Amino acid sequence: MRRHFKTIASVAVTVAVTVAALTACGPKEPASEGGTPEMRRLTEEQYRNTVGDLFGPTITFGGRFDPLARTDGLIQLGARTARVTPSGFEQYYTLARSIAAQVVDEEHRETLISCTPADPKTADDACARKFYAQVGRLLYRRPLTDDEIKTPTVAAHDVATSMQNFYNGLAYGLAGMMVGPKFLFVMENTEADPDRKGEVRLNADARASRLSFLLWNSMPDDMLLTAASKGELFTKEGVKRQVDRMVASPKLEGGVRAFFTDFLDLRKFETLEKDPVIYPSFNVKAGEDAKEQILRTIADHVVTRELDYRDLFITRHTFVTAALARIYRIPAGRPDGGWTAYEFAESGPRAGLVAQIGFLAVNSHPGRSSPTIRGRAVREVLLCQKVPDPLSNVDFSLFNDPNSPHRTARQRLTAHAVTPACAGCHKITDPIGLGLENFDGSGALRNMENGEAIDASGDVDGIAFKDAKGLEKALRDSPAVPTCLVNRLYAYALGRPIESGDKNAVAYFQEAFAKDDYRVPALLRRLTASDAFFKVRLPKSEAATQARATDGLSAKDTPS
Amino acid sequence: MPMRHVAIVLGIAGFWAGLTAPAVAHAPGTLGFVIRDWFTAIHESKFMDECPEGLNIGNDEFWWRSQPKDLRARITGNGLERASRRYWEVMGRGPNGEDICMNPTLIKDPPLRVAEGKIGYGDNLDGTTDGHATAKTCKHDKYTSPDGKTGIDNQMARLVGCTFGWRKSGMVELHANEERGTAGHGMILVEVTGVTDPRNSDDVTVTFYRSIDQYTIDGTGQPLPFSTYRIETYNGKPRYADSLKGKIKDGVLTTDRGDVKLPFYGNNAFMHPVIKDMALRLEIAADGNTATGMLTGYYDVERFMYAMGSVGQVLQTAQVSCPAMYVAAHQLADGYPDPKTGECTMLSSAFKIKAYAAFVQHPQKERRQASR
Numbered sequence: 001m002r003r004h005f006k007t008i009a010s011v012a013v014t015v016a017v018t019v020a021a022l023t024a025c026g027p028k029e030p031a032s033e034g035g036t037p038e039m040r041r042l043t044e045e046q047y048r049n050t051v052g053d054l055f056g057p058t059i060t061f062g063g064r065f066d067p068l069a070r071t072d073g074l075i076q077l078g079a080r081t082a083r084v085t086p087s088g089f090e091q092y093y094t095l096a097r098s099i100a101a102q103v104v105d106e107e108h109r110e111t112l113i114s115c116t117p118a119d120p121k122t123a124d125d126a127c128a129r130k131f132y133a134q135v136g137r138l139l140y141r142r143p144l145t146d147d148e149i150k151t152p153t154v155a156a157h158d159v160a161t162s163m164q165n166f167y168n169g170l171a172y173g174l175a176g177m178m179v180g181p182k183f184l185f186v187m188e189n190t191e192a193d194p195d196r197k198g199e200v201r202l203n204a205d206a207r208a209s210r211l212s213f214l215l216w217n218s219m220p221d222d223m224l225l226t227a228a229s230k231g232e233l234f235t236k237e238g239v240k241r242q243v244d245r246m247v248a249s250p251k252l253e254g255g256v257r258a259f260f261t262d263f264l265d266l267r268k269f270e271t272l273e274k275d276p277v278i279y280p281s282f283n284v285k286a287g288e289d290a291k292e293q294i295l296r297t298i299a300d301h302v303v304t305r306e307l308d309y310r311d312l313f314i315t316r317h318t319f320v321t322a323a324l325a326r327i328y329r330i331p332a333g334r335p336d337g338g339w340t341a342y343e344f345a346e347s348g349p350r351a352g353l354v355a356q357i358g359f360l361a362v363n364s365h366p367g368r369s370s371p372t373i374r375g376r377a378v379r380e381v382l383l384c385q386k387v388p389d390p391l392s393n394v395d396f397s398l399f400n401d402p403n404s405p406h407r408t409a410r411q412r413l414t415a416h417a418v419t420p421a422c423a424g425c426h427k428i429t430d431p432i433g434l435g436l437e438n439f440d441g442s443g444a445l446r447n448m449e450n451g452e453a454i455d456a457s458g459d460v461d462g463i464a465f466k467d468a469k470g471l472e473k474a475l476r477d478s479p480a481v482p483t484c485l486v487n488r489l490y491a492y493a494l495g496r497p498i499e500s501g502d503k504n505a506v507a508y509f510q511e512a513f514a515k516d517d518y519r520v521p522a523l524l525r526r527l528t529a530s531d532a533f534f535k536v537r538l539p540k541s542e543a544a545t546q547a548r549a550t551d552g553l554s555a556k557d558t559p560s
Numbered sequence: 561m562p563m564r565h566v567a568i569v570l571g572i573a574g575f576w577a578g579l580t581a582p583a584v585a586h587a588p589g590t591l592g593f594v595i596r597d598w599f600t601a602i603h604e605s606k607f608m609d610e611c612p613e614g615l616n617i618g619n620d621e622f623w624w625r626s627q628p629k630d631l632r633a634r635i636t637g638n639g640l641e642r643a644s645r646r647y648w649e650v651m652g653r654g655p656n657g658e659d660i661c662m663n664p665t666l667i668k669d670p671p672l673r674v675a676e677g678k679i680g681y682g683d684n685l686d687g688t689t690d691g692h693a694t695a696k697t698c699k700h701d702k703y704t705s706p707d708g709k710t711g712i713d714n715q716m717a718r719l720v721g722c723t724f725g726w727r728k729s730g731m732v733e734l735h736a737n738e739e740r741g742t743a744g745h746g747m748i749l750v751e752v753t754g755v756t757d758p759r760n761s762d763d764v765t766v767t768f769y770r771s772i773d774q775y776t777i778d779g780t781g782q783p784l785p786f787s788t789y790r791i792e793t794y795n796g797k798p799r800y801a802d803s804l805k806g807k808i809k810d811g812v813l814t815t816d817r818g819d820v821k822l823p824f825y826g827n828n829a830f831m832h833p834v835i836k837d838m839a840l841r842l843e844i845a846a847d848g849n850t851a852t853g854m855l856t857g858y859y860d861v862e863r864f865m866y867a868m869g870s871v872g873q874v875l876q877t878a879q880v881s882c883p884a885m886y887v888a889a890h891q892l893a894d895g896y897p898d899p900k901t902g903e904c905t906m907l908s909s910a911f912k913i914k915a916y917a918a919f920v921q922h923p924q925k926e927r928r929q930a931s932r
Binding site: 277325331 | 600773776778779780782784785786787789790919921
């Protein structure tokens with residue numbers, strides 16, 4: 001533990017020094033137009049992190065939420081258009097009741113409720129108000145208005161009176177707050193910008209939320225909200241102080257993991273299934289570990305060791321469990337299933353993220369590999385390129401025929417791609433995916449397919465390679481790889497797609513990322529220190545109205 | 561404990577690349593194996609020609625015949641109680657109620673029906689063509705293997721070949737194999753070192769260990785290849801670590817003969833039989849996932865009978881008379897005569913084995929990896 005903190009502290013210091021230097025002498029940030037403020041639903045992980053941060057790890061709850069659509073390459077962006085369905089509301093309500101009941105139970109009430117009722121058999125409005133004001137500030141990520149405190153207090157009073165139990169009433173009011181939109185949706189409220197007449201800016205609390213959900217994937221903590229209330233998040237120095245603190249926190253890894261989970265579309269693991277007859281070693285545990293291996297590798301590479309992001313595609317350093325070791329065909333450091341560090345042999349066939357079981361398996365069919373799916377994943381996820389969807393009337397008989405004369409995937413795809421309508425897309429995906437054909441649908445190494453030697457050569461954007469390591473090297477050297485990361489992180493951080501007005505800002509961050517030797521923490525620093533990070537504008541039609549309405553008025557909160 | 565078909569789990573090293581098998585990343589020069597199934601190699605003909613008088617009757621039936629009708633009715637609940645419920649009565653057929661499987665000389669049952677015939681599995685252990693007595697062996701009959709190899713010695717197959725519990729569908733070894741899978745005790749690890757090529761290596765060393773880890777199984781209950789197993793240690797050293805020299809040719813591992821102490825567990829009984837003049841032959845599958853073969857050598861009669869007495873209720877299904885088998889075992893013993901009596905003390909044996917690829921983890925490796 002001490003070592004862990006030491007590492008984090010070391011990273012934080014390094015980041016601080018690096019960024020201080022870079023912000024002084026790096027590329028200059030261009031002016032940004034900003035985007036419209038957004039309202040988005042909490043992701044499941046953000047919900048869980050918030051409850052965990054607020055009430056502690058001993059509050060347990062299960063359940064699943066309505067899925068969020070992946071839009072413009074990120075679930076974070078799909079959350080902008082998310083609704084709460086009736087069944088989804090039922091789920092929220094069940095969760096909220098369960099959480100609230102635990103918060104007020106005898107095990108937790110002493111530590112989680114800061115006041116004691118005069119009589120636990122009846123209502124105590126003063127204690128309830130105090131509790132809702134404290135908890136509500138963190139739940140809603142801003143101070144509550146009197147009315148917002150009054151509503152749960154009245155509800156708690158009624159229930160406590162009828163049930164003759166103060167804590168039942170308190171739980172009822174808390175559950176009500178937790179199913180409301182003010183908790184379930186992150187609302188980016190704005191206010192008139194005192195420095196730019198007719199324009200708006202994110203208010204202090206919205207700034208706190210942007211920072212905390214980017215760096216921690218959770219709610220702002222008390223210190224961040226306090227800084228917001230003092231207006232410190234309107235100054236570069238104030239933001240920097242908070243970012244310094246947040247980057248030094250162990251929760252930074254959670255934030256980085258959340259971004260890469262979204263960026264790499266790791267949600268696909270939730271529905272990952274493999275045919276147990278074909279791949280007996282790929283069980284549920286292997287699937288879970290494969291996802292975790294990707295995230296551990298990334299967290300270790302970009303956060304703990306703060307290495308060049310591009311080297312993720314050639315690194316031989318990773319972590320394995322017994323379940324993964326069986327598929328990799330390497331000895332497990334811990335047969336009991338725990339994680340151990342592992343270095344793939346330099347002369348071996350594997351290196352980098354793309355050759356990990358997780359990427360290979362999740363981008364395959366249940367019973368066989370798929371150069372097309374793998375190639376598409378590389379294009380769309382890692383290079384931010386769009387591959388058209390396949391036609392609806394594709395003839396898959398060549399792939400499904402067990403007596404096909406085509407033994408290897410390359411042969412089958414070659415035969416299939418003679419159809420002009422199919423050939424176009426396969427030219428985009430297959431030369432990449434075929435480079436991973438030495439790995440079967442479970443990610444295990446193979447040299448033959450149906451008795452025929454596998455040819456894993458291919459090319460990516462004109463760079464030819466002979467095998468998976470060649471492909472990874474090509475990706476490592478591709479300028480599109482860091483560019484894609486910057487684009488996605490920019491959109492993720494701002495919670496909206498990149499717009500035409502962001503062009504200069506994105507170019508600036510791409511240039512800065514290169515100057516920072518492709519260190520992700522440095523990029524996070526640049527981003528949070530930038531004007532673009534907090535810059536918002538009203539939609540053009542509303543802006544004109546707003547300008548007229550607020551002309552001559554002082555700065556005041558205006559709901560977006 | 562004799563067995564009909566032995567399964568080993570093998571752990572295979574990192575030189576499969578370029579073969580038809582999947583490539584394996586591992587410390588070079590090492591193959592690992594662990595035994596999963598272990599069955600006495602009995603040649604069972606279609607019409608049971610090897611047992612012309614039929615199968616043996618067992619302890620339960622001897623007990624049944626020996627009891628008056630009213631006592632049988634009382635103990636069996638007028639026939640409503642299962643045979644397993646009268647296990648202790650059946651076993652306690654000694655003059656003073658002693659367990660006759662733990663004390664097989666206390667009473668005499670009719671002679672055991674032993675397997676006859678000319679066809680059997682195994683190796684020529686005594687070097688003779690006709691089984692005549694030598695300084696190291698007693699006179700015995702020879703088998704010819706189904707593929708024509710002559711001079712085969714396998715007195716263990718004669719001993720148990722007409723007893724249901726050791727034949728196909730018999731529970732003695734089947735249950736032991738399954739129990740190892742669930743309990744994780746007594747699994748035999750086989751490590752092959754000095755391997756220069758996994759399909760052809762002229763000089764290798766084969767060492768036998770005991771695992772302390774359970775099998776990791778797939779959806780069908782079979783071990784997953786290439787799992788990692790830690791070896792058992794005692795005072796910092798492997799508890800079992802006997803070695804044989806050997807070679808691999810065209811994917812077939814064969815060893816020289818030597819005395820090997822093996823770990824074993826099954827039917828709730830731990831054992832560590834020393835198999836004399838033991839040799840192992842394993843055919844490693846092209847994909848490297850499994851290996852099958854045969855283990856041959858001399859098995860101690862007293863150790864075998866002691867283990868059988870420890871088996872417990874599985875014997876109730878085996879249709880075996882311990883006193884009859886004890887007598888027959890000594891009569892059939894063909895190896896290692898007692899210097900004083902001249903009576904042979906060991907049975908020539910052959911066991912069929914199935915194995916799965918695995919990694920054998922030594923304690924020092926474990927510590928090193930854990931510290932990374």
